[in-house]
Amino acid sequence: MDTAGDRLIVYRRTDARFDAALAGLGLGVHVDLRDAPRSRKEMRATHDRLVPLVGHTTGYRIVRVGRGGDDLGFTRGVVEVGVNGDLQRAKRELGAEFGDRIQVVAVELPAG
Known part of the structure; x- marks a missing residue:
C-alpha cells in the first residue's frame, strides 16, 4: 500500500475476472495493477523445494x-536464499537447480 500516493498496488497474475472484481469493490483509492512474474503457488513450490x-x-x-511474500518476491518473482x-x-549450485x-x-x- 502506497499511503503517500493514496493508492493500492496489487501484484497479481493477469486475470480479467480478478481485475473486474477488484474494480467493483469501490475501494476509494487508485488501484495500480502490476503483473507478478510468478504466482504465489509457483513461489511456494520453489520455497518447498529449497527447505x-x-x-x-x-x-x-x-x-x-x-x-x-516480500517486495523481492512480488516484483521479481524470486525466493531469497541466505547462505x-x-x-x-x-x-553456482543453487542457480543450476x-x-x-x-x-x-x-x-x-552472529558470533557466539
Whole structure:
C-alpha cells in the first residue's frame, strides 16, 4: 500500500475476472495493477523445494529461505536464499537447480 500516493498496488497474475472484481469493490483509492512474474503457488513450490536442502549442502550452509511474500518476491518473482560460507559455490549450485527463481545472498551468522 502506497499511503503517500493514496493508492493500492496489487501484484497479481493477469486475470480479467480478478481485475473486474477488484474494480467493483469501490475501494476509494487508485488501484495500480502490476503483473507478478510468478504466482504465489509457483513461489511456494520453489520455497518447498529449497527447505529440504537446509543442512544438506557442502561448502556453504543455507540459513534462511524466504517465502516470496516480500517486495523481492512480488516484483521479481524470486525466493531469497541466505547462505553462510562459499557464496560463489552456493550461487553456482543453487542457480543450476533453480535458475532465475531464486536470489542467493550472503548472511553473516552472529558470533557466539
